Amino acid sequence: MRIAFDHQIFCLQTTGGIARYFCRLAEQLAGRHEQVGVFAPVYRNQYLTALPSGAVHGVGVKAYPPKTAGLMVGLNGLVSRRMIRRWQPDIVHETYFSSTPSAPTGCPVVLTVFDMISELGTQADRASPVTVALSEPVGGPSRCLDLSRSEKYAAVSRADHVICISEQTRQDLIRLFDTPPEKVSVAYLGCDGLPEATAADARAVAVQKPFLLYVGLRGGYKNFAMMLRGLACSRRLRHEFDVVAFGGGSLTTDEQALIRQLGLGDNQVRQIGGSDSDLAHLYQTARALVYPSTYEGFGLPPIEAMSQRCPVICSDRSSIPEVVGDAGEYFDPTQPESIAAAIERVVFSSGAIGALVAKGALRAQQFTWDQCAERHLGVYRSLIDA
Numbered sequence: 001m002r003i004a005f006d007h008q009i010f011c012l013q014t015t016g017g018i019a020r021y022f023c024r025l026a027e028q029l030a031g032r033h034e035q036v037g038v039f040a041p042v043y044r045n046q047y048l049t050a051l052p053s054g055a056v057h058g059v060g061v062k063a064y065p066p067k068t069a070g071l072m073v074g075l076n077g078l079v080s081r082r083m084i085r086r087w088q089p090d091i092v093h094e095t096y097f098s099s100t101p102s103a104p105t106g107c108p109v110v111l112t113v114f115d116m117i118s119e120l121g122t123q124a125d126r127a128s129p130v131t132v133a134l135s136e137p138v139g140g141p142s143r144c145l146d147l148s149r150s151e152k153y154a155a156v157s158r159a160d161h162v163i164c165i166s167e168q169t170r171q172d173l174i175r176l177f178d179t180p181p182e183k184v185s186v187a188y189l190g191c192d193g194l195p196e197a198t199a200a201d202a203r204a205v206a207v208q209k210p211f212l213l214y215v216g217l218r219g220g221y222k223n224f225a226m227m228l229r230g231l232a233c234s235r236r237l238r239h240e241f242d243v244v245a246f247g248g249g250s251l252t253t254d255e256q257a258l259i260r261q262l263g264l265g266d267n268q269v270r271q272i273g274g275s276d277s278d279l280a281h282l283y284q285t286a287r288a289l290v291y292p293s294t295y296e297g298f299g300l301p302p303i304e305a306m307s308q309r310c311p312v313i314c315s316d317r318s319s320i321p322e323v324v325g326d327a328g329e330y331f332d333p334t335q336p337e338s339i340a341a342a343i344e345r346v347v348f349s350s351g352a353i354g355a356l357v358a359k360g361a362l363r364a365q366q367f368t369w370d371q372c373a374e375r376h377l378g379v380y381r382s383l384i385d386a
Contacts, residue, residue: 005026042075091108094111108383212343233336234340243268312327
């Protein structure tokens with residue numbers, strides 16, 4: 001089977017989860033002796049260097065000239081489409097959302113949708129499949145967004161089949177874009193193994209006091225502020241635990257003000273950046289990962305935590321229960337008392353910690369790139385055989 005991936009994400013992202021997904025998928029497919037081609041004439045993505053020789057049709061650069069990213073993506077599209085047409089693929093898997101097709105006429109097209117966060121906004125009107133009511137930030141006037149005018153809607157409508165990374169995302173896509181259910185299937189992501197933490201990593205991110213770990217961006221639906229409110233409403237948690245936020249940039253002025261307002265101590269909440277091996281060390285030494293997001297298309301940190309034998313305490317919303325299964329302790333992410341109670345049930349009980357670690361180790365084994373690739377191959381074959 002000749003499987004082509006277009007230029008889009010490899011020109012848009014230097015690194016990032018979507019590009020990593022496509023590179024892992026391409027690696028798996030090539031390892032199964034499928035003919036894989038990534039068509040990105042001048043790309044800036046770092047992950048492509050790891051693909052087998054001959055799979056990448058293009059030249060890598062460290063960066064595009066300033067203020068030319070949009071132009072470069074457009075030019076890549078023009079050249080990529082010609083290259084794909086000459087290669088004569090059996091399937092084209094478009095790597096992002098565009099109103100312009102990448103595939104030759106008559107060639108089946110597959111698209112991946114990771115989440116519907118931008119379409120849902122802050123207050124989604126669930127009555128309409130295409131027009132969603134959004135609220136402006138900080139209580140501004142509401143407006144209507146016509147989803148049918150977006151490039152994402154155009155790409156989904158044009159695709160012969162759409163793959164979603166969770167059933168939650170699939171249901172949201174079907175409802176918001178009025179997409180035929182038979183056109184959409186689910187393929188869970190694989191979880192990359194984190195590198196072994198070294199002694200240097202342990203020294204670099206050492207935390208003396210018992211701590212709760214938070215990973216990733218913190219604003220909006222990520223709900224970090226509510227996690228802090230949950231910690232603060234429990235006297236025992238407030239006195240016995242620190243919070244370490246890994247990644248996501250330095251604590252903002254608003255976050256620092258909230259920390260002071262909640263009466264949390266100096267340096268009790270800290271932000272740490274670092275490598276994947278630093279993150280592995282934090283997973284291994286945290287009392288638990290707390291994952292308070294109110295919406296996720298999938299959510300990798302809980303799977304990463306489980307693979308590192310770190311207990312998971314998480315929100316009961318969107319795709320999170322679907323992914324975590326029975327390997328997490330759940331809370332209502334809108335209620336600080338619920339967050340505090342769930343954390344207390346775990347961190348003060350060696351039995352609860354042991355049970356979650358054991359369940360988590362089994363759960364993490366279900367999310368592999370091999371299984372992800374097999375699901376994709378099933379979709380590709382069904383389109384070719386149709």
